[in-house]
Amino acid sequence: MSAFVSFAAVVALVLLAILGVKGAGLTGLFGVAIPYAALAIFIVGFLARIVKWGRVPVPFRIPTTCGQQKSLPWIKQNKIENPSGTLGVLARMFLEVFFFRSLFRNLKGELREGPKIAYGSDKWLWMAGLAFHWTFLIILIRHLRFFIFNVPPAVGLVERLDSFLQIGAPLLYITDVVFLAAVLFLLIRRFYIPQVKYISLAADYFPLFLILGIGCSGVLMRYFLKVNVVGVKNLTMGLATFNPVVPQGLGTIFYVHLFLISVLFAYFPFSKLMHSGGVFLSPTRNLSNNSRIVRHINPWNYPVHVHTYEEYENDFREKMKAAGIPVEKE
Amino acid sequence: MAKEMKPNEIIQSINYTPPAKPWMELPVEIKPGMFCWGAKAKSLNILGLPNARDWNPSHEDWKLPENWKDTVLEGMADRLKKYRSFKLFMDICVRCGACADKCHFFLGSGDPKNMPVLRAELMRSVYRRYFTTPGKLLGKLGGARDLDINVLKEWWYYFFQCTECRRCSVFCPYGIDTAEITIMGREMLNLLGLNIEWIAGPASACYMKGNHLGLEPHTIKSNVEFMLDDIETVTGIKIDPPFNKKGADILFVTPSGDLFADPGTYTCMGYLMLFHELGLNYTWSTYASEGGNFGFFTSNETAKRLNYKIYAEAKRLGVKWILGGECGHMWRVLNQYMDTWNGPADFLEVPRSPITGTVFENAKGTKMVHIAEFTADLIRHGKLKLDPSRNDDLVVTYHDSCNTARGMGILEEPRYIIRNICNNFYEMPEDTIREKTFCCGSGSGLNAGEDMDLRMKGGLARANAVRYVQQRYGVNMLANICAIDRAALTTSMNYWCPGVGVTGVHEMVANALVMKGEKPRETNLRGEPLPAKGGEGNV
Numbered sequence: 001m002s003a004f005v006s007f008a009a010v011v012a013l014v015l016l017a018i019l020g021v022k023g024a025g026l027t028g029l030f031g032v033a034i035p036y037a038a039l040a041i042f043i044v045g046f047l048a049r050i051v052k053w054g055r056v057p058v059p060f061r062i063p064t065t066c067g068q069q070k071s072l073p074w075i076k077q078n079k080i081e082n083p084s085g086t087l088g089v090l091a092r093m094f095l096e097v098f099f100f101r102s103l104f105r106n107l108k109g110e111l112r113e114g115p116k117i118a119y120g121s122d123k124w125l126w127m128a129g130l131a132f133h134w135t136f137l138i139i140l141i142r143h144l145r146f147f148i149f150n151v152p153p154a155v156g157l158v159e160r161l162d163s164f165l166q167i168g169a170p171l172l173y174i175t176d177v178v179f180l181a182a183v184l185f186l187l188i189r190r191f192y193i194p195q196v197k198y199i200s201l202a203a204d205y206f207p208l209f210l211i212l213g214i215g216c217s218g219v220l221m222r223y224f225l226k227v228n229v230v231g232v233k234n235l236t237m238g239l240a241t242f243n244p245v246v247p248q249g250l251g252t253i254f255y256v257h258l259f260l261i262s263v264l265f266a267y268f269p270f271s272k273l274m275h276s277g278g279v280f281l282s283p284t285r286n287l288s289n290n291s292r293i294v295r296h297i298n299p300w301n302y303p304v305h306v307h308t309y310e311e312y313e314n315d316f317r318e319k320m321k322a323a324g325i326p327v328e329k330e
Numbered sequence: 331m332a333k334e335m336k337p338n339e340i341i342q343s344i345n346y347t348p349p350a351k352p353w354m355e356l357p358v359e360i361k362p363g364m365f366c367w368g369a370k371a372k373s374l375n376i377l378g379l380p381n382a383r384d385w386n387p388s389h390e391d392w393k394l395p396e397n398w399k400d401t402v403l404e405g406m407a408d409r410l411k412k413y414r415s416f417k418l419f420m421d422i423c424v425r426c427g428a429c430a431d432k433c434h435f436f437l438g439s440g441d442p443k444n445m446p447v448l449r450a451e452l453m454r455s456v457y458r459r460y461f462t463t464p465g466k467l468l469g470k471l472g473g474a475r476d477l478d479i480n481v482l483k484e485w486w487y488y489f490f491q492c493t494e495c496r497r498c499s500v501f502c503p504y505g506i507d508t509a510e511i512t513i514m515g516r517e518m519l520n521l522l523g524l525n526i527e528w529i530a531g532p533a534s535a536c537y538m539k540g541n542h543l544g545l546e547p548h549t550i551k552s553n554v555e556f557m558l559d560d561i562e563t564v565t566g567i568k569i570d571p572p573f574n575k576k577g578a579d580i581l582f583v584t585p586s587g588d589l590f591a592d593p594g595t596y597t598c599m600g601y602l603m604l605f606h607e608l609g610l611n612y613t614w615s616t617y618a619s620e621g622g623n624f625g626f627f628t629s630n631e632t633a634k635r636l637n638y639k640i641y642a643e644a645k646r647l648g649v650k651w652i653l654g655g656e657c658g659h660m661w662r663v664l665n666q667y668m669d670t671w672n673g674p675a676d677f678l679e680v681p682r683s684p685i686t687g688t689v690f691e692n693a694k695g696t697k698m699v700h701i702a703e704f705t706a707d708l709i710r711h712g713k714l715k716l717d718p719s720r721n722d723d724l725v726v727t728y729h730d731s732c733n734t735a736r737g738m739g740i741l742e743e744p745r746y747i748i749r750n751i752c753n754n755f756y757e758m759p760e761d762t763i764r765e766k767t768f769c770c771g772s773g774s775g776l777n778a779g780e781d782m783d784l785r786m787k788g789g790l791a792r793a794n795a796v797r798y799v800q801q802r803y804g805v806n807m808l809a810n811i812c813a814i815d816r817a818a819l820t821t822s823m824n825y826w827c828p829g830v831g832v833t834g835v836h837e838m839v840a841n842a843l844v845m846k847g848e849k850p851r852e853t854n855l856r857g858e859p860l861p862a863k864g865g866e867g868n869v
Contacts, residue, residue, distance in 0.1 A: 005471060053421075056414040059630075061666055062737075064499045064507060066765040069739030070692050072707055075746070081765070082739040084692075096503070103503040107761055109431035109791075115341045117437055117794045119761040125428060129503070196427040198348035199447050201473040203464075204425050270464055275504055278422035283415045284505035289739060292696045295669045300412055304631055305378065306638040307537050309646055312617050315538070316547050323548035325573050325616060 003191070006205035010213050010260075017259035022252050030255045031235055032244040038262035045269025050277050059298040061291040064284040070293075083288045096285055100126055125189070132182035135175040138162060139218075142173070146236040170222060180215050183208060203272055210264055217257035227251040334363060335783045337825060340438065340790065346431070348442040354455065354475055356443075358484035360388055363783030365487060366776065368392075369530035374523055376534035377632060381523030387486070392479075398522050399477055403460055405518045410461065415510040420457045422504050423450060429498035429508070434769050435491055438787035443488050446498035446508040452484055453515055486524050489515035491784060493773035494627070494659075495732035500765050512774075517629045525628055529775035533624040536636050540619040541586035547573075547616035553589045554614070557599045564857075566849035569606045571614060574647065578613035579684060581644045584655025584701075585622040585813035588834075594816045596855045597656060597834025604705070604836065607845045608685055608713075612653065618643035621660040622813060626667075627775035634671040637663060640698075641672045651681035652698040656834050658731030658812035659773065661700060665738045669696045686711040700734075702743040702811055705839060709750045715844040720851065721752035723861040724807040724838070727799045728757070729792065729819065730767035731812035739765075744811050744835050751842040756803040762795035772818035785818065786825050793826030800827050808832050 020026045067078025079088040080095065095101040108122035141158050145151045163171035187208045190200045221227045231247040232254055238245040268274070280286065313320065313327055320327050335343070349356065365387055374382035385393045395401065410417045429446040431437060436444040443449060451473070458465025458474035465474035475481065492512040499507035519525065535544035545553065551573055558569050572578060582605070588598040605612055618639040625632035644652050654664060669675065678697035681690040688707045690699045708714050728748055734740045741764050748755050762768055771788030799805040808819055808830055816832055823830040841854045853859055 002471065049421075053414060053418055056411060056417050058414045059412060060670055062415065062507070062510070064496055064505055064736050064765075065739035066500055066736070067739060068741045071703055071740070071743060072688070072690075072692075072710070074710060075706075075742045078739070096505075100503050102501055102505065103426075103428055105501055105766070106428050107432070107501075107766075109437055111341075111344055111346065111437075116798070117791055119759070125426060129426070193427065194347045195430045195442065195445060196425070198353065198442055199425045199427060199430075199445065199451065201425065202468075202471050203473060272422065272424045275422040275424055278418050279504045281414065281418055282422075282505040283418075284499050284507045284510075289665075290695075291666050291669060292664075292693045292698070293691070294695050295673050298670050301671065304635045304638070306635050306642070309617050309639075309642060312538075312540065316616075319546060319548045320574075320616070323551045325547050325551060326575065 002200065002202035003205040006202050006209050009206060010209040013210075013260060013263055014213060014217075014256050017256045018252055020259075021255040027246045027250075027255070030259055031246045031250075032239065034262045035239060035258060036244075038265040042265040042268055046274070046277060049269050049274055050281075053278065053281050057299045058283050058287070059300065061287050061289070061296040062283050063287045063289045065289050069289060084290045084293070085288055089286060089288050093280065093286055097279060100130055103129060124185075128182045128185040128189075131178050132186060135179035135182065138175045139173075139179060142175075146233055147240040149237060168223070172223070176215070176219055176222075180212070180219065183212050183215060187212065207264070207267070207271060207273060210260060210267070214257060214260045214264065217253055217260060221251070221253050221257060225251060225253050227254045335786070337786070340783070340787055344438065344440040346436075346440050353442060353448060353451075354470065357480055358487050360483065360487055361783075362388065364491065364781060365784070366490060366526035366528045366778045366781050369523065369525035369527050373527060373530035373534040374525070377530070377537055377628075377635075379523065379525070379530075379628075379632070380521060383523065385523075392483070392524070394479075394482075394522055398482070401521050402477060402482070402518050405521045406457065406514075407461070409514050409517060410457075413510070413514065415507065416514050419450065419506045419510055420454055420461075423447065423454070423506055425451075426503065428501050428503065429506075432498045432501050433508075434493075434495070434497070434771055434791040435784075435788045438771070438790035439784075443484070444491060449488050449492060449508055450506070450511045452481070452488055453511055456481060482519075482522075482524075485515055486519055489519065490526055490776065491788075493732070493769045493771070493776060493788065495769035495773060496736040497732065497766065497768065500736060513630075516627065520629050520632075526775065526778070528778035529624050529627045532775075533628055533632055533636065536620050536624065540615075540617045540639060541589075542620055542622060542624055543586045543590050545586060545589060545619065550589060550614070550616050550619055554598075554602070557595055557602060560855070560857075561599055561603060564851060564853055564855060565603070565845055567603075567606070567845055567847060569602055571602055571605070572612070573614050574616055575613035576647050578611050578647060579650050580610060580612040581618070581640075581647060581649040581652045582612050582614055582655065583618055583621045583640055583652060585657040585660055586620050587622070587813035587817060588655060589619075591817065593820065593832055593837065593856075594813055594834065596837040596840075597813075597816065599855050600834065600836030600838075600840035601655060601701070603840040603843060603845065607843060608708070610684065613647060613649070615643045615647070621654055621657045621664075623660060623663045624775050626659060626663055633663065633667065637668055638672050640668070641675055644675070644697075645677050650679040651693075652678070653681075653701060653704060654698055655701050656811035656813065656836060658733040658814060660733075660813075661740070662733035662737035664696065664698055668698070683707055685713050700740055700743070702740060702747060702835065705836070706743040706746045709747060714839075716751055716839075716842045717844050718751050718753050718842050719863065720841050720854065720860055721838055722754070723858075724752055724833075725754040725756065725803060725805045726752050726807045726809050726838070727796060727805045728755070728763070729770070729796075729808055729810040729815060730763055731810060731815055732767060732769050732773060734811060735765055735767045740811075741765075744809075747835055747839060748809055751838050754803075756799050756805055758795040758799050762791070768792040768795065770812075770815050770818040771822060773814055777814055777818045782821075786822060789818070789822035790826060792819070793822050796823065796830055797827040800830055806830055809835050809838060811835050
């Protein structure tokens with residue numbers, strides 16, 4: 001149900017763009033106003049969310065330790081999985097953010113005859129996740145050519161590497177294929193794995209369908225419908241230089257692509273996609289395990305009622321004396 | 331009381347495929363054998379906790395205050411402002427499902443609401459409904475739902491089916507820790523007096539009497555004296571340990587479970603013998619007679635109130651530093667919470683072993699050393715005379731406690747000790763030890779009698795790995811450094827892999843320890859004959 005609603009919502013968005021541009025001729029709205037608004041929502045929303053999280057205190061030092069602690073000098077500490085200093089934390093965060101270290105540990109538990117529970121390595125989710133995020137990044141970098149007048153050599157290099165297979169014309173980008181395959185994998189596993197299907201919400205399907213729509217419209221544009229690239233660059237450069245122009249004859253598919261991207265940007269700060277910012281703030285990962293060495297301060301630590309030794313001795317003085325346990329007051 | 335399930339009944343009941351009905355439409359069913367009795371008025375009153383009354387979770391009426399919903403939502407709002415972990419973990423889960431089969435309760439029950447992600451969604455759904463715009467607007471489609479009495483009961487049922495073991499958080503790409511969510515859930519439930527007696531009882535006893543078991547000072551002493559008699563029978567050595575001694579160098583704090591029941595008492599005898607052999611100037615305390623902290627399973631405030639005694643007593647007695655015994659959650663609390671709550675411990679000195687001179691730099695803030703660190707250091711410096719062959723009847727494997735593994739990282743110290751005190755040591759499979767260790771199934775205050783089905787389901791994953799080494803290497807002893815493990819795993823081993831015993835590491839240390847002036851030992855601390863020396867019995 002939630003998958004269907006999400007799919008229908010993305011279809012509706014596509015139709016909206018087609019109707020708006022082709023039917024009503026609102027190229028200015030879809031080409032300029034909405035992208036600007038979406039970007040503004042994204043930037044303000046993203047920052048607001050980070051600030052909101054950042055203002056909540058971290059009262060306790062609660063890293064999830066995944067290796068040997070710093071202890072006696074002859075016991076080898078795992079400085080990355082159980083960091084006691086900033087450098088270790090940075091290394092841990094680097095591996096987490098760039099290589100999804102924790103997900104790499106993934107196992108699959110199965111109940112087998114015997115009976116026994118057996119565990120097998122399960123790297124599919126890790127691989128697909130990594131492929132999805134990295135290709136998304138590379139595709140974003142490639143798109144810089146639309147927003148910088150003289151294409152930077154680095155971007156050109158990325159493009160050449162990405163198309164080194166030299167297939168077709170225009171040249172096929174490897175990342176396009178991998179990206180679509182990864183999105184499809186992430187989507188299909190939501191239907192195919194019973195537990196994952198059971199926990200999935202519309203908020204899980206919608207971004208996948210949306211991103212799939214962005215990917216498909218982009219691929220259609222580049223390889224099949226061949227839009228007017230010069231015109232597109234005029235529009236995007238206009239956006240980038242705050243001097244918007246709306247060239248004629250860009251093709252509806254371009255506006256569909258742009259509109260879906262705008263929706264993704266505007267949706268981003270209100271969604272689970274904020275995990276991208278949130279992972280940096282995760283207290284189980286970004287803190288060092290040094291709370292026996294340095295006192296961690298809780299800003300809202302407050303005095304509490306306690307049962308003092310004096311009260312305790314008052315309760316048990318005679319019994320303590322009879323048992324030969326020393327007391328403060330005879 | 332319903333009939334407890336048999337092992338094959340549990341196995342047959344496991345089905346990892348979730349039901350057809352969406353989870354929000356599945357009302358909670360409070361099943362006998364899967365929950366603990368509700369907290370009694372008496373226990374809550376001692377701690378001054380709200381809505382103290384006697385109640386029965388299996389009854390329809392939980393005797394809640396009229397405005398319970400406001401209380402919960404205000405409590406949630408308050409905690410969202412105080413804990414970044416809580417706020418963040420409500421917001422950033424992508425429901426990738428990596429955590430699903432990492433939970434021992436899911437593996438042993440197949441109940442989809444025991445998947446960590448869904449356990450958290452029980453709360454997230456309410457969070458979305460009252461604290462986020464999309465949730466308010468979209469309702470059920472946005473994964474949001476109203477807080478009603480059924481939801482509250484569902485929270486209670488499932489937040490007391492989580493042992494806060496943090497295994498899921500090891501695998502989560504964002505480090506989302508279900509323990510944090512369970513801790514918050516229990517905090518809110520406690521605002522309505524919805525604790526369980528197995529936690530509230532020990533916590534109130536600890537508050538008044540200094541330990542969870544409610545042992546009064548003279549009883550602590552007499553319990554220890556029983557052990558001293560047994561030690562004398564085995565070794566011929568008479569030990570006279572100090573209690574509440576001012577001017578001792580070291581205060582020793584251990585979970586009270588070690589003072590009370592087998593096999594914890596053997597571990598306790600191990601401490602007594604070790605300290606005697608070293609001639610350590612230390613003291614027990616009857617006031618700070620609890621290392622564990624069942625307040626931690628109630629609320630942050632209760633935990634802090636119970637933890638207060640350790641530093642207060644160290645100050646009163648004028649010791650230099652504190653040594654802590656074998657316990658799991660005790661060490662998570664000491665490592666990650668104590669100094670923040672009740673520090674700074676600036677009246678103590680940086681711990682230094684009087685025997686080896688080693689300065690424990692890793693504890694220079696809290697001034698509290700783990701006994702495994704202390705003993706490993708002694709062995710490393712050759713300060714103990716050990717005869718590992720006395721443990722030759724044991725084929726040992728080692729269980730990392732959740733909290734010491736994932737909330738501290740004390741992994742190698744106990745292994746180093748074990749390798750020096752016994753000759754037959756085999757590890758369980760890699761995916762079930764160290765940071766990936768499985769909970770005993772009864773942690774976080776769930777080791778009661780009435781929830782035995784829950785405990786045995788939760789214990790399956792651990793026991794399953796033990797049985798692997800039992801069948802492969804003939805393992806017959808499960809060593810650990812946790813008092814709850816010693817009690818809980820004994821039950822779970824009898825249930826899932828009969829023939830495997832449970833021991834604290836320091837029980838084995840004491841059996842191997844050659845003491846000055848001891849008589850030739852004929853039995854171990856359990857009174858069982860020692861293995862034949864050098865003969866065929868020597869594996």
